[in-house]
Amino acid sequence: METKPTEISSSKMYGGNNKRYKHYSPTLGCTMNFHIYFPPPPSTSPKFPVLYWLSGLTCTDENFIAKSGAQRIASSEGIALVAPDTSPRGLNVEGEADNWDFGVGAGFYLNATQEKWKNWRMYDYVVKELPKLLSENFPQLDTSRASIFGHSMGGHGALTIYLKNLDKYKSVSAFSPIVNPINCPWGQKAFTNYLGGNKAEWEGYDATCLITKCNDVRATILIDQGEDDKFLQDQLMPHKFEEACRKANVPLLLRMQPGYDHSYYFIATFVEDHIRHHAQALNL
Numbered sequence: 001m002e003t004k005p006t007e008i009s010s011s012k013m014y015g016g017n018n019k020r021y022k023h024y025s026p027t028l029g030c031t032m033n034f035h036i037y038f039p040p041p042p043s044t045s046p047k048f049p050v051l052y053w054l055s056g057l058t059c060t061d062e063n064f065i066a067k068s069g070a071q072r073i074a075s076s077e078g079i080a081l082v083a084p085d086t087s088p089r090g091l092n093v094e095g096e097a098d099n100w101d102f103g104v105g106a107g108f109y110l111n112a113t114q115e116k117w118k119n120w121r122m123y124d125y126v127v128k129e130l131p132k133l134l135s136e137n138f139p140q141l142d143t144s145r146a147s148i149f150g151h152s153m154g155g156h157g158a159l160t161i162y163l164k165n166l167d168k169y170k171s172v173s174a175f176s177p178i179v180n181p182i183n184c185p186w187g188q189k190a191f192t193n194y195l196g197g198n199k200a201e202w203e204g205y206d207a208t209c210l211i212t213k214c215n216d217v218r219a220t221i222l223i224d225q226g227e228d229d230k231f232l233q234d235q236l237m238p239h240k241f242e243e244a245c246r247k248a249n250v251p252l253l254l255r256m257q258p259g260y261d262h263s264y265y266f267i268a269t270f271v272e273d274h275i276r277h278h279a280q281a282l283n284l
Contacts, residue, residue: 001026002023002024003023003026003133004023005023005034005133005137006021006023007021013071013075014039014071015039015075016037016038016039016040016075019038020035020061021033021034021036023133025088025125025129026129027121027124027125027128028119028120028122028125029088029091029119030090030091030119032085032088032089032125033060033061033085034083034084034085035061035081035083036080036083036138036141037065037071037074038140039074039075039078040075041140046140047139047141047142048078048079048080048140049078049080049142049147049170049282049283050080050082050131050134050141050143050145050147051080051081051082051146051278051282052083052084052126052146052148052149052158053070053081053082053149053154054084054109054148054150054151054153054157054158055150055154056086056150056151056152056154056155057086057101057105057106057152057153057186058100058106059105059151060085060086060105061083061084061085063264064151064267065081065083067264067267068267068268068271069268070272070275073271073275073276077275077276077279079278080140082130082134084126084130086105086154087106087107087120087122088104088120088122089104093117094116101186101189102189102190102193107120107122108120108153108156108187108190108191108194108205109122109123109153109154109157109161109205110123110191110194110205111123113194113196113201114193114196117194120194123205126157126161127161127165127168131146145282146168146169146282147169147171147278147281147282148172149172149174149175150174150175150177151177152176152177152178153178153186154174155175155177155178156174156177156179156187156207158173158174159177159207159210159221160206160207162221163207163214164204164210166214166216166217170219171219171281171282172221173223173274173277173278174222174224175224175225175266175274176231176232176266177207177223177241178235179208179236179240180206180207180208180209180237181202182202182203183237184234184236185235187206191205207241208240209244211244211245211248212244212247214250215249217250219251219281220251220252220253220277221245221252221253222274223253223254224255224274225238225254225256225257226259226260226261226262227256227257227260228261229260229261229266231262238256239254241254242254257269257270
């Protein structure tokens, strides 16, 4: 099995290149794809800091690269964008594709503990395997300078991964994140199947629970949430996270955006603010 990444496509954009790679992931037990946007070669620093993007339910490594328009500002800021896939694929586990909100395309960026879903280890893939793969194979990337952001399920992933690894990431932001999955239908379904009935284990992948244990968050957390998002009330509940941040004295900028929904139109509108938010932290 080829664990080294193989380039499968390349497209020039804003002076840089969107490149797609595939590799065999020992963590997940299958072949995975990921995208890197490399900005134009820098005139000063020889290496690019890395900004990881985690996509939401039903997405792949392609959605953000094709739809967000983030490359323009990443190019001007000299930041490499890395977009992994959202779950293992091709394992043919019974029931893996029965629902759009669980299984394939819905890895929830956790390490499953239930035997049936033992390959669903997206947390280890994003936090451990992928950064190591990047540092070993792409000398133009400085993986020691990294930040993370995401959308919906990926916003959940970005927030929880950041809060559990404050030493690894300089900053975090999210669009429409699932901030309190133990209290919403998407999260309860995923956690029951991936993690079983141990609610204490669920809390380890819930940003609203994790924030109560964090007293050393330095960088402001940025969240954009559309007010016309159909999932706002039942699934996303950003104000629960806002309240937890206030109690924990964690700096949060929650921006409720009137008229915007859950789509990539929303992401494309505000992604420049997010890239600049991370550029500030990465280039300190």
